[in-house]
Amino acid sequence: MRNTAIGLLALCAGTAALSVLALAQTAPILFERIAVPGAPLLSFDISWVDAETQTYYFTDRSNKSVDIIDAKTNAFLGRVEGFVGQKDSLEISGPNGVIALPKLKQVWAADGDSTVKVIDMAARPPKIIATFSTGGKNRANVMAYDEDDNLLLVTNGSEEIPYVSLISTAPDHKIMGQIKFPNASEGTRAPVWDKIGKHFYLSLPELDKDHAKGAIAEIDPKTMAVSRLIPVSECQGAGLAFGPDQQLLVGCSGDAIKQGFKPKSLIVDVKSGTVAFTIPEVGGSDQVWYNAGDGRYYLAARDMPGGSVLGVIDAKTGKWIANVPTAKNAHSVAANAGNNHIFVPLTPNPDCPDGCVGVYGLAK
Numbered sequence: 001m002r003n004t005a006i007g008l009l010a011l012c013a014g015t016a017a018l019s020v021l022a023l024a025q026t027a028p029i030l031f032e033r034i035a036v037p038g039a040p041l042l043s044f045d046i047s048w049v050d051a052e053t054q055t056y057y058f059t060d061r062s063n064k065s066v067d068i069i070d071a072k073t074n075a076f077l078g079r080v081e082g083f084v085g086q087k088d089s090l091e092i093s094g095p096n097g098v099i100a101l102p103k104l105k106q107v108w109a110a111d112g113d114s115t116v117k118v119i120d121m122a123a124r125p126p127k128i129i130a131t132f133s134t135g136g137k138n139r140a141n142v143m144a145y146d147e148d149d150n151l152l153l154v155t156n157g158s159e160e161i162p163y164v165s166l167i168s169t170a171p172d173h174k175i176m177g178q179i180k181f182p183n184a185s186e187g188t189r190a191p192v193w194d195k196i197g198k199h200f201y202l203s204l205p206e207l208d209k210d211h212a213k214g215a216i217a218e219i220d221p222k223t224m225a226v227s228r229l230i231p232v233s234e235c236q237g238a239g240l241a242f243g244p245d246q247q248l249l250v251g252c253s254g255d256a257i258k259q260g261f262k263p264k265s266l267i268v269d270v271k272s273g274t275v276a277f278t279i280p281e282v283g284g285s286d287q288v289w290y291n292a293g294d295g296r297y298y299l300a301a302r303d304m305p306g307g308s309v310l311g312v313i314d315a316k317t318g319k320w321i322a323n324v325p326t327a328k329n330a331h332s333v334a335a336n337a338g339n340n341h342i343f344v345p346l347t348p349n350p351d352c353p354d355g356c357v358g359v360y361g362l363a364k
Helices: 002-024 254-258
Strands: 028-036 043-050 053-061 063-071 075-081 098-101 106-110 113-118 129-134 143-146 152-157 163-167 177-182 192-195 201-203 213-220 225-233 235-240 246-250 265-269 274-279 286-292 298-300 309-314 318-323 332-335 341-345 357-363
Touching: 028 075, 043 098, 043 332, 043 341, 053 098, 053 332, 053 341, 143 286, 152 192, 152 201, 177 286, 192 235, 201 235, 213 235, 225 265, 235 298, 246 286, 246 298, 265 309, 286 332
Parallel strands: 235 286
Antiparallel strands: 028 357, 043 053, 053 063, 063 075, 098 106, 106 113, 113 129, 143 152, 152 163, 163 177, 192 201, 201 213, 213 225, 235 246, 246 265, 265 274, 286 298, 298 309, 309 318, 332 341, 341 357
């Protein structure tokens, strides 16, 4: 009898372990499509989820707006208009980057005329309350927020000499400093804030016109200068996202594939400045996101050979989990850690002819 009981316990334990393993390897599915009113969703850029309010924002160039979705119920709430929209050139189109500043009840969005617009989310309806220039001729692009020093970093990667601005989030929105990158021959891409190490990190896809040579620039907000370059190769890095233990996902872009390099993604240990994991199963990414709710990285891999996919990586082990088909040019992704819903704007396709926001997650 005792041996039978032990056997049953072992069987239960083994089944539980297999269930956990199966869950860890489960691919998300597209389970809901959120209709976006107005013009068809042909052009958009970066997404953001405000974890505190569980609100999803994305920059909708087709409707010259920042669109707002309830990330708990997946309901379209409205939009804030007043942006330049899609132009003949991507370099003057907008809005582009977007980021929520929960303590200020604001959302900041970068526009195609080198301006940043501040949205008051406490207003009913939300509205733009400030617009200021970052000093360029082309679009202001992607942003990251240092809550400790009340600084927001904005990239101007399309200028002749690419640069970033560090801007006070106080009402004067003063530009506290700028850093130029004269050898960044393909501009700058996404920045991200490291809450643990208290630095910004910025993707530099290419240095000195060498297609194989890129870097992640570490920026000290105190000195407003580059404190270190972490080299990456054959990547042409785009999106960045911090996961556990100061490990940084680098989404290698479609530009790297066009240059003849194999698709891949990298996880960099910023403490040592070395590549901890190389993931060859997914590449050609733009925006990437770490979801603390399920411990996964998500990659909007629009240039993956064979078609655009939502890449999924286990952040703890660096193991690839799945590539889930999305839609042409689906290059934006953000996740709500509160319910593990993954949001991906989708261009028009047979299932949503005018475009929509796809909601992905594990089967219910």
